[in-house]
Amino acid sequence: MSAGEHVELELLRHLADRLAQSYELFHSVNWTHSEPQRDSHGELDIVVLNSAGDVAVLEVKAGEIDATRDGLFKQYGLLRKNIGQQTGWQFSSILKRLKSEKLDVRLLHCLVLPHYRISDEGTIDYPRERIADADECLDLAGFVQRRLGAGRPDAERERVRSFLLDRLRVQPDVSALAGTLQRRVSAISGGLARWVPRIAVASGVIHVRATAGSGKTQLALALLRQACVANQKASYVCFNRPLADQMRTFAPAGIEVSSFHQLCWEGSSRPRIDPDFEALANRYLDEQASTAPELDVLVIDELQDMQAAWVEALIARVRENGRIYLLEDPEQCVYPDRTQIEVSDAVVVSARENYRSPRKIVETINLLRLTDEPVEPCAPLAGEPPQFSVYGGTADQTVANATARAICRCIDLGYSLQDIVVLCWRGRAHSELLAQDMLAQWTLKKFTGEYDALGEPLCSEGELAIETVRRFKGQSAPAIVLTEVDFDQADPLWPNLLFVGLTRARMHVEVVTSRRAEEVLERRLVAA
Numbered sequence: 001m002s003a004g005e006h007v008e009l010e011l012l013r014h015l016a017d018r019l020a021q022s023y024e025l026f027h028s029v030n031w032t033h034s035e036p037q038r039d040s041h042g043e044l045d046i047v048v049l050n051s052a053g054d055v056a057v058l059e060v061k062a063g064e065i066d067a068t069r070d071g072l073f074k075q076y077g078l079l080r081k082n083i084g085q086q087t088g089w090q091f092s093s094i095l096k097r098l099k100s101e102k103l104d105v106r107l108l109h110c111l112v113l114p115h116y117r118i119s120d121e122g123t124i125d126y127p128r129e130r131i132a133d134a135d136e137c138l139d140l141a142g143f144v145q146r147r148l149g150a151g152r153p154d155a156e157r158e159r160v161r162s163f164l165l166d167r168l169r170v171q172p173d174v175s176a177l178a179g180t181l182q183r184r185v186s187a188i189s190g191g192l193a194r195w196v197p198r199i200a201v202a203s204g205v206i207h208v209r210a211t212a213g214s215g216k217t218q219l220a221l222a223l224l225r226q227a228c229v230a231n232q233k234a235s236y237v238c239f240n241r242p243l244a245d246q247m248r249t250f251a252p253a254g255i256e257v258s259s260f261h262q263l264c265w266e267g268s269s270r271p272r273i274d275p276d277f278e279a280l281a282n283r284y285l286d287e288q289a290s291t292a293p294e295l296d297v298l299v300i301d302e303l304q305d306m307q308a309a310w311v312e313a314l315i316a317r318v319r320e321n322g323r324i325y326l327l328e329d330p331e332q333c334v335y336p337d338r339t340q341i342e343v344s345d346a347v348v349v350s351a352r353e354n355y356r357s358p359r360k361i362v363e364t365i366n367l368l369r370l371t372d373e374p375v376e377p378c379a380p381l382a383g384e385p386p387q388f389s390v391y392g393g394t395a396d397q398t399v400a401n402a403t404a405r406a407i408c409r410c411i412d413l414g415y416s417l418q419d420i421v422v423l424c425w426r427g428r429a430h431s432e433l434l435a436q437d438m439l440a441q442w443t444l445k446k447f448t449g450e451y452d453a454l455g456e457p458l459c460s461e462g463e464l465a466i467e468t469v470r471r472f473k474g475q476s477a478p479a480i481v482l483t484e485v486d487f488d489q490a491d492p493l494w495p496n497l498l499f500v501g502l503t504r505a506r507m508h509v510e511v512v513t514s515r516r517a518e519e520v521l522e523r524r525l526v527a528a
Contacts, residue, residue, distance in 0.1 A: 026044070084123075205324045220301055306338075331372065357502070403422065472504055
């Protein structure tokens with residue numbers, strides 16, 4: 001450092017040691033003032049901030065100064081600066097910047113000359129009381145305190161502090177971040193889609209057991225696209241109707257994409273009034289027993305939700321040299337009457353990496369031991385742990401009020417209503433929220449339980465999507481509000497259902513639980 005910079009730091013240490021704790025010091029603050037023709041830039045040597053947010057700027061001029069009839073001058077290498085003009089311009093620019101940010105505080109500008117003594121007279125540029133000469137630099141802290149004052153504590157101080165620290169109050173653009181994140185997740189989670197199709201096995205059956213967010217959907221789409229390019233007849237069958245509807249929008253045209261019960265419904269000439277799906281399934285199984293195989297590629301998704309008889313009937317549709325891909329996550333099974341399905345001579349592929357859910361959410365899943373084996377958090381977004389809140393107990397703590405507050409927290413974080421999906425723990429027949437058309441001030445967009453003549457599900461018009469956890473399996477959204485969460489220790493399926501709900505979120509999740517569910521989770525954490 002130069003000799004002048006050493007002096008400046010000594011003055012700074014003096015102030016730090018002797019000023020009261022209510023003051024705050026800033027050193028070497030760069031500033032910019034925008035003007036129509038050009039921008040002005042400069043640096044403030046030392047800034048002192050009091051409790052009220054008032055500011056004293058100390059311009060330190062150490063070393064030699066040239067005093068002439070034209071004013072005070074300081075030589076910086078080959079550059080000679082007029083100190084009066086410099087300080088006046090600096091004061092004016094900082095005052096404009098404070099006013100432009102609507103910071104109504106006092107601004108003092110003081111000239112510090114540690115190597116000179118000044119007479120008792122000031123000039124038009126420098127009022128004597130704003131000059132600290134060599135004698136006054138011996139007690140520079142007292143000089144500042146007498147002129148600036150301690151000030152009464154004021155909220156404006158924090159705004160001035162942020163102003164001087166260059167702290168911008170920024171909020172993420174969630175929509176932009178969500179798009180970037182989804183592209184990144186698709187890129188890093190494509191492992192299954194790249195190497196599973198390369199596996200050759202004599203039986204033609206490949207059984208993929210992979211956790212949520214590991215890339216099963218990308219794998220399924222890759223298999224369907226490859227079949228389309230090879231001019232092979234392919235079919236994708238899952239359990240959940242909403243998942244099938246979503247997959248149909250991405251799959252190649254002409255590929256059969258359906259839920260199992262859709263196949264049964266279409267195979268029975270589409271009865272339009274209250275179809276009995278159990279009877280339709282039995283009829284489909286009987287018909288398939290006498291139908292010749294016609295598929296080259298079969299992809300069965302959500303195998304954990306299927307029944308063995310259904311899988312046998314679907315596999316019977318595949319030609320002798322065809323390929324069969326069974327995709328499942330046993331830890332997402334949320335139906336008590338399902339059993340593990342095994343197919344002989346199948347090659348089993350396992351994957352425990354979650355690329356979609358934020359890492360903090362996956363860490364919470366592992367902490368609560370919601371899966372038999374830990375899931376590996378591999379998402380590019382760390383995110384935050386799930387935010388838990390409790391409903392019940394008072395009139396203000398109804399599930400509707402608690403859910404509305406959770407939605408407001410998502411909105412405060414920058415998520416739009418289109419980014420948020422409310423997932424109900426209870427089914428349509430028992431959900432308090434799904435029985436309503438409004439939640440707080442928002443109209444609800446939900447499945448009505450009815451279908452049109454083409455078998456498409458009918459949804460109500462609304463601004464906020466609401467669905468059950470079970471129907472939303474296989475799908476995801478940037479922000480999830482998982483609500484009506486209610487279970488006790490005796491419920492064997494609660495870990496699976498909570499796992500499904502948490503892994504639907506690509507960025508943020510709020511969980512609204514009953515008090516008894518909260519107690520179960522607390523005991524789970526203590527046991528961990």
